[in-house]
């Protein structure tokens with residue numbers, strides 16, 4: 076019940092101001108956000124990769140309202156790539172981007188987002204790595220898939236995300252798997268209406284497994300974005316049945332969530348990539364993490380009370 080309420084709050088400016096100013100917020104946010112600046116995140120990248128894990132880096136931010144903010148988002152990623160250059164990690168450190176942060180919702184937004192993300196993908200390729208386009212709410216996806224297809228003409232390693240809770244996703248998965256794409260499959264983190272998405276957790280899990288099968292049997296590179304132990308076990312079994320070797324798919328989990336599992340899967344020889352978010356505009360990202368696990372909200376409220 077709490078999840079949808081928190082997701083609705085994630086779009087409220089009033090709540091954003093309240094949560095951002097609340098005592099104790101920083102401490103709880105720090106569990107999910109690796110730092111505020113590129114200088115803070117680089118040592119974390121170095122440490123994570125030294126432990127045999129891989130990373131995908133997300134400069135937090137979304138739903139921007141001016142073109143200047145969109146250009147600033149592009150520049151933040153270019154600055155990050157500049158810092159990654161000297162680490163020489165290749166695909167062990169890739170980037171995740173949200174097109175709404177690159178101007179997708181502004182006037183002429185589709186072209187603007189494409190124009191802004193292209194130099195980031197080019198710069199990533201120049202240091203031997205790549206970019207994955209995150210999936211946001213369902214109204215943005217046709218544009219995201221079109222941008223993905225356009226970028227793949229020059230940079231075929233560009234990845235994208237699909238969400239198991241959407242009815243449309245099995246069809247998207249078939250197209251992407253046949254096209255040999257890198258695809259991250261996740262359950263889905265936004266508040267979506269019953270007209271486009273499964274609302275029931277068990278239905279979402281079943282859809283996830285159907286999509287996993289499509290990806291595993293296809294020609295692409297599946298990236299399994301989930302902390303769900305059942306889905307991880309099913310992935311291993313489906314990969315085995317599809318005859319995929321350990322380096323022909325990867326697991327991905329979020330920074331700060333089930334960190335022991337990151338290490339366990341990597342020790343078993345799996346590719347394990349940690350989605351590492353950093354930056355100052357963390358509100359939307361943070362609220363989705365609270366919505367996924369209401370116990371996080373209790374922890375947050377408790378930390379506010381003890382700080383008072």
Ligand SMILES: Cc1cc2nc3c(=O)[nH]c(=O)nc-3n(C[C@H](O)[C@H](O)[C@H](O)COP(=O)(O)OP(=O)(O)OC[C@H]3O[C@@H](n4cnc5c(N)ncnc54)[C@H](O)[C@@H]3O)c2cc1C
Nearest residue numbers: 209210236261262263264300301302303327328350364367
């Ligand atoms: C690498 C990665 C990238 C993602 N990218 C996107 C994207 O582009 N678009 C999108 O819509 N969604 C994205 N998501 C979020 C995703 O849609 C889910 O909301 C999120 O992963 C929770 O689902 P789950 O599969 O972990 O299963 P759940 O059933 O939600 O969780 C399984 C278990 O994991 C743990 N867990 C899960 N979430 C949390 C949390 N927030 N705090 C503490 N413990 C938790 C709990 O132990 C829980 O019981 C991404 C997730 C990952 C891992």
